[in-house]
Amino acid sequence: MIIGQIKEGIVIDHITAGRGMEIYKILHLDEKECVVAMIKNADSKKMEKKDIIKIGEIIDLNLDVLGYIDPGITVNIIKDGKLFKRERLKLPERVFDVIKCKNPRCITSTERELRQEFRLTDPEKRTYCCAYCDAFAK
Amino acid sequence: MxxxxxxxxxxxxxxxxxxxxxxxxxxxxxxxxxxxxxxxxxxxxxxxxxxxxxxxxxxxxxxxxxxxxxxxxxxxxxxxxxxxxxxxxxxxxxxxxxxxxxxxxxxxxxxxxxxxxxxxxxxxxxxxxPTQTLADLCTIRREKGRLNGLTIGLCGDLMFGRTVHSLIGAMSRYENISFVLISPDELRIPEYVKAAYLAKSGIPYTEVRSLEDNIQNLDILYMTRVQRERFFNEADYIRLKDTYILTPEKLSKAKSDLCVMHPLPRVNEISVSVDDDPRACYFKQVLNxxxxxxxxxxxxxxxxx
CATH class of the missing domain: 3.40.50.1370 (Aspartate/ornithine carbamoyltransferase)
Incomplete structure (x- = not known):
């Protein structure tokens, strides 16, 4: 299968195989007018299998969200057909409005327009806690 | 902030x-x-x-x-x-x-x-x-003369007991502290407290159910109330509320310089007959x-x- 190179846009590479669709949805790529290609289970020397998303336009990406979902992702910005910038993601220290606190006693369950905020407490176990009530993300 | x-x-x-x-x-x-x-x-x-x-x-x-x-x-x-x-x-x-x-x-x-x-x-x-914890720290320092080198027993509702969570956090920063966590299985300390303070700092702790079998090892005994207002189910509260009651008889097995603390209000968890024991420090906590x-x-x- 051949998918052409893009001249201007973003290549989200090294997505854990099977998670591409989740990222496609979170980035709302279905709402974009530009060319978007989702490649599943591509061969990878490093990962054996990986997913790749190619976007034919440079759009704002929330790298913290991507880093939380799949910290192994690489984001390549392409300009004039060449690699302009490469971002290797890592687990973000804080994420906003990605995880919802499940603790019914937490203030986020009642306070209007209060952003859901979680902080990284254990990078090895990828554990996040609610910034308000300290409950673990589930 | x-x-x-x-x-x-x-x-x-x-x-x-x-x-x-x-x-x-x-x-x-x-x-x-x-x-x-x-x-x-x-x-x-x-x-x-x-x-x-x-x-x-x-x-x-x-x-x-x-x-x-x-x-x-x-x-x-x-x-x-x-x-x-x-x-x-x-x-x-x-x-x-x-x-x-x-x-x-x-x-x-x-x-x-x-x-x-x-x-x-x-x-x-x-x-x-946190201000209850400040009162607790003041009481411990005044009664024991130090905030390090202590074995601290926390007894009762360790799940919903906010004073317990704050005290563990505060004491985990001092040297040679160990905890004995005494509770029924349903009211054990939350995982986030263990992860944030105990596991992270390598603080020694044990989780046990019996107060009688462990009281003799303690320098501090921090009793807590099983809090009716934290239960969604009244039957669970009734079943657990009188799990631990500190009496003079149980206290007879403890060290002579044990410091018995409680954030108050108490219900049944400390017998009134303990109040006259010189080891009872809970009203001093109020003043502190x-x-x-x-x-x-x-x-x-x-x-x-």
Missing amino acids: NGLNDIMDLSIGEIDELLNTADDIMVHPEKYASLCKGKKLATLFFEPSTRTRLSFEAAMYELGGNVLGFSEAQSSSASKGESVSDTAKTVSCYADIIAMRHPKEGAPKVADMRASVPVINAGDGGHNH GKFMRMALIMKLLGVKA
Whole structure:
């Protein structure tokens, strides 16, 4: 299968195989007018299998969200057909409005327009806690 | 953040400073009697309280300041659906400092983010109660002469007991501390507390069910109430409420210099006949709490003797 190179846009590479669709949805790529290609289970020397998303336009990406979902992702910005910038993601220290606190006693369950905020407490176990009530993300 | 949400917001140095100030207030109360003249403390208590609210109010009066506020959610605009943020912004216009108790965990933190004056967490759900911890630290230091090298037993409701969570966090920063966590299986310490304080710092701890079998090893015994208001199911509360009752007979197996503490109010978990034992320190905690709150109010308002 051949998918052409893009001249201007973003290549989200090294997505854990099977998670591409989740990222496609979170980035709302279905709402974009530009060319978007989702490649599943591509061969990878490093990962054996990986997913790749190619976007034919440079759009704002929330790298913290991507880093939380799949910290192994690489984001390549392409300009004039060449690699302009490469971002290797890592687990973000804080994420906003990605995880919802499940603790019914937490203030986020009642306070209007209060952003859901979680902080990284254990990078090895990828554990996040609610910034308000300290409950673990589930 | 201008106020105090979590005891861990304070460094050990800052806690020492507050403890030293409280010690000095006890000896020289006259030096502090008008330090906060013209200042107002708002006590916003969305949940019932006797000790904490009155302790804050007494603390402010003894500093020469004034107090305003409410003692139940029904007498505030929260009953009309006002948000914590709006309440905090509104009260900032009337008071120089706020003490807030709220059933929702994290509510005082939200208030402190929105208010233009410092907000002190006076207890938020089953989460934190940093000023009780200041009272506890003051009591431990005064009774034992140190805050390190102690085996601390925490007994009762360790799941919803916010004072327990804050005390574990605070004590885990001192040297040679170990914990004996005594509770029924249903009320064991939350995983986040273990992960954040015990596992992270490699603090030795055991989780046990029997008070009788472990009391002889303790330097501090911190009893807690099983809190009816934290249960969604009344039957569970009834089943667990009298799991531990400290009696003179059980206390006879303990060290002669054990320090028995309780954040109060107690229900049945400490027999009244224990009150006359010299090891009973829970009413001293109440008094120490007032002095620590005075020291904290001074610190947050930036006033010095």
